[in-house]
Amino acid sequence: MTLDHRQHHADTLRATLSLVMYPIQAIVGLPASTGNWLAENLSSRQTLLSHNKELRDEQLLLKIKMQKLESLEAENQRLRELLGSSFKVGEKTLIAELVAVDMDPFSQQLLLNKGSLDKVYSGQPILDANGVMGQVLDVGPVSSTAILITDPSHAIPVEVNRNGLRAIALGIGDTNQLDLPHIPNNADIKTGDLLVTSGLGGRFPAGYPVARVTAVTNNPGASFASVAAKPTAKLLSTREILLVWLEKQPEQKESPRTEGPES
């Protein structure tokens, strides 16, 4: 049975069982969500007003940035068309909420309140406001489990934002740390570098922040440097997360130069 599951034959069974278990999980999560609801509804007018003002200021700032971004995106798209490589823009997203339940303490998983009825699929990337959180693992009809990027069995392809150096970020079971193995001692990577998804592997959309490098240790005896990074997403304190649908698989068209001689 266990071995069978490694080839994913039992996924439908799991989905059905999860439908049965969801009421239990929802009831357990109820006190937390009620608490949040109460906090939202009973907060004073003063705090609401100040909060409102903060949000409005932030929105203004974001809008200004957005204007620039749109023109940049259009320009980027145009340039890419000139180069002959297509690039996806505008992924579809959906906001899901976490159900406040504890899963196995030795693997890092979350329960989301959206499932296959909302067209969530296994392997779907999830994000929060600050970066990539992980991906969907199992999908039930109304709920799904997601695995965090810091789970020991998870790896995500990344690149250094500054110079495009590619690497793989492995989870080690600590929510504050990712490991980057197989980086040569002389590679150009520094503390403070932002790691973004590279989009290789076709599972995560390219260009989302994943982690920031916190330590680079060069050990002269070893063939690789040991690099540690801290996830930018708030893995433990987020309640709402973003599910992303890739509209188009990233594809690289043949470059015009190789097509040239034939035509």
Add this chain to the structure above:
Amino acid sequence: MMASTSRANLVVLGSLVIAFMLTVIPLPEWLVLLRPEWVALTLIYWSMALPNRIGVGVAWTTGLFLDVLRGGLLGQQALSLCIIVYITLKLYQRIRVAPLWQQAFSILVLIMLHQLLNLWVKGITGQPPQSWTYWLPAFTSMLIWPLCFIALRELRRHFRVS
């Protein structure tokens, strides 16, 4: 006869649902590692109290639900629960007559076996837990067993399940 059987089933099911809820209820960070194996404890109790009714099949089904609930491999908890329930069924006449604190030691052994089996499955699939805190639930389960036993016995007597 029919009525008492269905009532017994309801009581067992109800206690298992409560055990499931206790298994996933959010706890503070330092308590998470101390969480007893509620479902295993409940199953051990019922297989000792109603050995002719609660068997390996019930354990298997419960284990499957537990796997979905905790996000493990499907079948991992089911396997280990089956084995400990089987052992309990073999030994219930000896465990049941012992005083509570002696029972607690048998519980320690059973829960450790449960965890050991789970550890093997995790090890085979390549994500073994690295620290000794993995074994803490066995000890908390042992400590909480007398309480659990008395609560479930009261429940059983109240609903006259036998």
